[in-house]
Amino acid sequence: MGSVLPGSVREFRELARARLGEFPHSEVSDAGGVRRAAVLLCVVADEDGAPAVIVIKRAYRGRNAGQWGSPGGRLDEGETAEQAVLRELREELGLVATPADLLGRLDDFPASSGFVITPFVAALPEGAEPKPSPDEVHSVHMVRLDRLAADDVPHWVAPHEAVRQPELRAEAASVPEHRGLLxxxxxxxxxxxxxxxxxxxxxxxxxxxxxxxTDARVAHFTQPDWTQH
Incomplete structure (x- = not known):
């Protein structure tokens, strides 16, 4: 691994602010009446004090029932993406963040559901503890940054091998990134x-x-059929 990983939320905050400040994120224009959503890749300290990003499994009801996700949702009328993501974090997980906690953003992602997703990155102070709303969140998971960075996390498979958790089929051999499914x-x-x-x-x-x-763009990544609903 060519990069030294942050060992604390404070170190992550400094690293993320610097790297996102240099990242020329792409944006999708509002032309054509685009529907917009915003999500937050939110880093907190886990029970051992290690920096971890929050991943949620959505409640088994409504849109995206039971799917993995990040805190977030569609923009209300007149709302900015920044305002929406802070509101959704509070509504879904009971966590209060301010604009100062936002460290930058990544590329707009054109989802097959018809929404353009704007992702932000944040780090919350030590002691931040999610209190999920049962109406919106089935479960909350802390993914340590060292786990997310591990070499064995990303896999590329043939699109027909996209199956719901927890079952996985045999991996396709050497599927090219631009043709495979992540x-x-x-x-x-x-x-x-x-x-x-x-x-x-x-x-x-x-x-x-x-x-x-140039090696980190994702708008072309294939999405399974069930994410369209």
Whole structure:
């Protein structure tokens, strides 16, 4: 691994602010009545004090029922993406963040659901503890940054091998990135596809690994059929 990983939320905050400040994120224009959503890749200290990004499994009701995701949702009328992501964090997880906690943003992601997702990155002070809303969140998971950065997390498989958790089929041999489907295999029962998987992949590439921006684009990543609903 060519990058030294942050050992604390404070170190992560400094690293993320610097790397995101140099990252030329791409934006999708509002032309054509685009529907917009915003999500937050939110880093907190886990129970051992290690920096970890929050991943949620959505409640088994409504839109995206039971899917893996990041805190966030659609923009209300008249709301900016920044305002929306802070509101959604509070509503879904009971966590209060301010604009100063936002460290930067990644590329807009055109989801197959018809929404353009704007991802932000944040770090919250030590002691921040999620209190999930049962109406919106089934479970909350802390993914340590060293796990997210591990070499065995990203896998590329043939699109027909996209299956829901926890079952996984045999891996396709050497599927080229531009033709394959990404699986972020974070734990035995935690395999995440695009769009959330793509955002985690870009967060990993840009912030944790410090890859050149030309090697870290994700808008073209394939999405499974079930993410359209």
């Amino acid at each position: 699986q972020m295999r974070l734990a035995p029962n935690m395999t995440i596809h695009a769009p959330t998987g793509a955002l985690l992949w870009q967060f990993r590439a840009v912030v944790l690994l410090g890859l050149p921006h």
